[in-house]
Amino acid sequence: MSLPETQYVKTPGGYVAYQVFGEGNLDILFISSWVSNLDVMWEIPQLANYLNQLASLGRVICFDKRGSGVSDPVPLASIPTLEEWMDDAREVLDAVSSQNVMLIGDCEGGFMAALFAATYSRRVSALVLINATPRWIRDEDYPIGYPKTAAAKLMKQFEQYWGTGLLLLMTAPSMATDAEFRKTFAKYERLSMSPGVAVDLYKWIMALDVRSVLPSIRCPVLILHRKSNDHYRVQYGRYLHEHITGSKLIELDGADCHPFFVGDTGEILEEVQKFLAGVEVEEHLNxxxxxxxxxxxxxxxxxxxxxxxxxxxxxxxxxxxxxxxxxxxxxxxxxxxxxxxxxxxxxxxxxxxxxxxxxxxxxxxxxxxxxxxxxxxxxxxxxxxxxxxxxxxxxxxxxxxxxxxxxxxxxxxxxxxxxxxxxxxxxxxxxxxxxxxxxxxxxxx
CATH class of the missing domain: 3.30.70.1230 (Nucleotide cyclase, GGDEF domain)
Structure with missing residues (x-):
């Protein structure tokens, strides 16, 4: 497949970069975590291979959220909200004349994907959540989350490790010892966003909570979650399954969760393909x-x-x-x-x-x-x-x-x-x- 062209759509909040690749009757809006750069991602073999496989399922739509990659930058302390990121996604879909999509929300991308599926139910035929969570921080009614003291320690590590590739120790341990991959991913992090924006953005992500919208998700939902990652805990996937009516949960072996293109991605895409085969698109949702x-x-x-x-x-x-x-x-x-x-x-x-x-x-x-x-x-x-x-x-x-x-x-x-x-x-x-x-x-x- 030839490399797709990076295009721009002007939104009320600035210019948003997007790419479209693959063919078929199905449109797939892929929402990655929050680290992305459309122009660089095709230089990483594992990432390019994943996207090529995804494109075999339909027409794939990717975009850099405002503040990341080649979309417009955002000022420090002025991170876009989930609502504004959803606006970006909707503008991209309108630009490519996509009226109905399957959403894939990977890791932190799950916050936005869940909210989008509930808010724009008429435009979403199915939802796939991969290693996602509705909330990070522990609460009285959410005992599976990070204690606030542990979250503060995590933020210090995050700031120290950003742009070095060492965050792989938490998110993809099998790749953390691969010096060449760590070097490649460190560059990908740096070209996705600056340290200041990354730290502000992750503080915001750690405070998100979309639990209240989960019962409003009505489309078919597949939840895929690795069993053995201490950061993207499998309990999060189980919580999503328990609170999204009719959802299907598949727990996968392994601990590699982020970036989305590491670990056994073949089994993830295979499960997505099987899920799609059983999805019946509802023509009208009220x-x-x-x-x-x-x-x-x-x-x-x-x-x-x-x-x-x-x-x-x-x-x-x-x-x-x-x-x-x-x-x-x-x-x-x-x-x-x-x-x-x-x-x-x-x-x-x-x-x-x-x-x-x-x-x-x-x-x-x-x-x-x-x-x-x-x-x-x-x-x-x-x-x-x-x-x-x-x-x-x-x-x-x-x-x-x-x-x-x-x-x-x-x-x-x-x-x-x-x-x-x-x-x-x-x-x-x-x-x-x-x-x-x-x-x-x-x-x-």
Missing amino acids: RELATIMFTDIVESTRQAAELGDRQWVNKLEAHNSIIRRNLHQYRGSEVQTTGDGFLTTFDGPARAIHCAKRIREEMGNLHLQLRIGLHTGELEFKKGIARGIALHLASRVMSAAGNNEIWVSRTVKDLVIGSGIEFSDQGVHELKGIPESWQLYAVVD
């Missing part, structure tokens, strides 16, 4: 993950009485205009109006929060205060009407908010890690009609 935003005017009844019908209608029309203009700017969708409020949805939680903040700011010009509540959850659409408990939860979050406040569920907070958005913990709340207690947060200006 469920998707969305960030739901409810707004409500504070003391609207009192204001309407004080202003009179004509002035209140004029103010309400100005209110509606502000919301609709900002929905357009932040790619939100109006579901319905609720008299003096709106029900809207977004395909990204950070975008929804930025929209909410802008709306609240502009409402000050009208001397209006709003309560705004946001939650990310699964919606079902029947005849264009959105349904689901996520709607009720977002509504209850709004009701809990104070005057002129924006409150979010913990799910939203977890999904915007790295966005720079700050929150104030509002404690645990019992929400009327909603099972279990919910941790809520207020957006801090």
Whole structure:
């Protein structure tokens, strides 16, 4: 196969580099961990061999995420969010006219792949997660993760080893003693990103948590995980399997996990091929993950009485205009109006929060205060009407908010890690009609 051409697509966040190679009816979006360089990867024999084998299954689409490889660089302390990386992937798919793909999320690429599959369910026919995890750090309800002290030690090792190839000791031990390969991979690391960006990015990755979206993944899912790696622990693969309905887990011998092209890659690709043979593409899915935003005017009844019908209608029309203009700017969708409020949805939680903040700011010009509540959850659409408990939860979050406040569920907070958005913990709340207690947060200006 001749070397593919590196092309660029311009996204709102900058230029993103991508390549397309292979042929067939199946489109495969391959999301590697986070170390990548499209122009260099074909110089590594093991990597080129893996990609050539993958291309035998269909048309493969690869891209360098912003901040890596030959895509636009990012400033230190301004690492893109998962949401922004998903935007990059969607722009690449649009550029190559790909409407439906099989996603492969390798190692840290699994975070983005899982979120993309849940958010854009109509565009994903199947999902393969290889040595992936939904979260790295241990929590009360996640005992399999790294203790925070161990994670801090790992970060020091990471900073010390970046660009030397010595990270292979953790991620691909069988290759760590191969001096020539270690030298080659060290160069690949250095050409993927600078040490400062790599360290900032890995700190962000260590804080990610996509557990809340796993139940919303509806496509066929294959989980492949090596049994013997202490960093990419097999318990992570088992957790994914337990929390993604209908998923299939295959545990593989060996400890070589990262980079994706080391170890027995033949058995991985063989399992992917067998999985694909049994996948039936669902033509129409009516469920998707969305960030739901409810707004409500504070003391609207009192204001309407004080202003009179004509002035209140004029103010309400100005209110509606502000919301609709900002929905357009932040790619939100109006579901319905609720008299003096709106029900809207977004395909990204950070975008929804930025929209909410802008709306609240502009409402000050009208001397209006709003309560705004946001939650990310699964919606079902029947005849264009959105349904689901996520709607009720977002509504209850709004009701809990104070005057002129924006409150979010913990799910939203977890999904915007790295966005720079700050929150104030509002404690645990019992929400009327909603099972279990919910941790809520207020957006801090």
